[in-house]
Amino acid sequence: xxxxxxxxxxxxxxxxxxxxxxxxxxxxxxxxxxxxxxxxxxxxxxxxxxxxxxxxxxxxxxxxxxxxxxxxxxxxxxxxxxxxxxxxxxxxxxxxxxxxxxxxxxxxxxxxxxxxxxxxxxxxxxxxxxxxxxxxxxxxxxxxxxxxxxxxxxxxxxxxxxxxxxxxxxxxxxxxxxxxxxxxxxxxxxxxxxxxxxxxxxxxxxxxxxxxxxxxxxxxxxxxxxxxxxxxxxxxxxxxxxxxxxxxxxxxxxxxxxxxxxxxxxxxxxxxxxxxxxxxxxxxxxxxxxxxxxxxxxxxxxxxxxxxxxxxxxxxxxxxxxxxxxxxxxxxxxxx
Numbered sequence: 223x224x225x226x227x228x229x230x231x232x233x234x235x236x237x238x239x240x241x242x243x244x245x246x247x248x249x250x251x252x253x254x255x256x257x258x259x260x261x262x263x264x265x266x267x268x269x270x271x272x273x274x275x276x277x278x279x280x281x282x283x284x285x286x287x288x289x290x291x292x293x294x295x296x297x298x299x300x301x302x303x304x305x306x307x308x309x310x311x312x313x314x315x316x317x318x319x320x321x322x323x324x325x326x327x328x329x330x331x332x333x334x335x336x337x338x339x340x341x342x343x344x345x346x347x348x349x350x351x352x353x354x355x356x357x358x359x360x361x362x363x364x365x366x367x368x369x370x371x372x373x374x375x376x377x378x379x380x381x382x383x384x385x386x387x388x389x390x391x392x393x394x395x396x397x398x399x400x401x402x403x404x405x406x407x408x409x410x411x412x413x414x415x416x417x418x419x420x421x422x423x424x425x426x427x428x429x430x431x432x433x434x435x436x437x438x439x440x441x442x443x444x445x446x447x448x449x450x451x452x453x454x455x456x457x458x459x460x461x462x463x464x465x466x467x468x469x470x471x472x473x474x475x476x477x478x479x480x481x482x483x484x485x486x487x488x489x490x491x492x493x494x495x496x497x498x499x500x501x502x503x504x505x506x507x508x509x510x511x512x513x514x515x516x517x518x519x520x521x522x523x524x525x526x527x528x529x530x531x532x533x534x535x536x537x538x539x540x541x542x543x544x545x546x547x548x549x550x551x552x553x554x555x556x557x558x
Contacts, residue, residue, distance in 0.1 A: 310515065427460075
């Protein structure tokens with residue numbers, strides 16, 4: 223008797239395996255970087271509030287033995303996050319007041335942002351949505367119905383921004399289902415994707431993702447997020463090359479962070495490294511003043527001086543616009 227064939231096993235995409243294998247223990251992270259002596263600086267309270275998560279690919283770019291490594295500083299939970307600092311709040315940019323439907327933020331004329339998911343492959347300690355109520359307010363509730371209905375009803379909306387969390391946390395079939403629904407709304411002319419995954423988890427840019435991206439008929443602006451030149455390596459370059467399709471424009475936004483990129487040298491290197499990969503510098507954000515991030519803040523005067531220094535060194539197209547988001551304003555404030 224011939225045994226019945228076993229059902230075919232669905233293979234897990236490599237990016238999902240990489241996601242699952244991310245480093246989540248700060249003590250393990252420090253040990254692997256030969257920085258075990260810094261274990262006392264790790265905050266258990268900060269870690270409990272906002273767990274550490276960093277993909278292996280990002281860890282591999284950290285410099286062993288360097289306690290000031292700019293990539294390590296972005297992810298290591300410290301006691302400073304638990305301080306109550308005047309002027310820092312749990313909703314620094316007014317996302318709560320801007321919710322127009324499940325997961326739909328409508329702050330600016332002509333465009334809306336979809337909070338597609340609360341998940342991200344990396345937990346950046348300066349994240350301005352680290353306190354956002356993702357469990358209740360994501361656009362994916364009821365298969366995007368409320369979000370798409372809101373967009374379809376308002377003909378002034380010409381651009382939809384996919385954000386999160388990170389929208390590429392969603393499986394490619396789910397992303398395809400969303401963009402298929404959006405494609406039926408005639409007045410939506412452009413799609414924007416804000417995703418850090420090509421930088422922190424380049425495995426995410428697989429064949430299925432590129433195929434999905436190629437089927438989007440409207441122009442796409444892809445805003446990646448890198449804060450330091452060391453975040454780029456060969457795998458990131460290859461991932462970015464794959465998404466540089468004819469209808470896709472690549473931009474980079476960075477956050478100005480004390481101890482990470484608050485020097486002319488660091489910012490110039492970042493712009494040049496990004497541009498070498500076909501990514502144009504876009505925004506350099508002043509820190510959104512969310513609770514737990516005050517130790518990263520660079521004041522506005524010093525930030526403007528950095529932009530002056532960049533203009534003296536780089537051509538204008540490599541100098542990002544210094545910007546700040548202020549609750550209630552009808553656009554981002556351009557400061558330099």
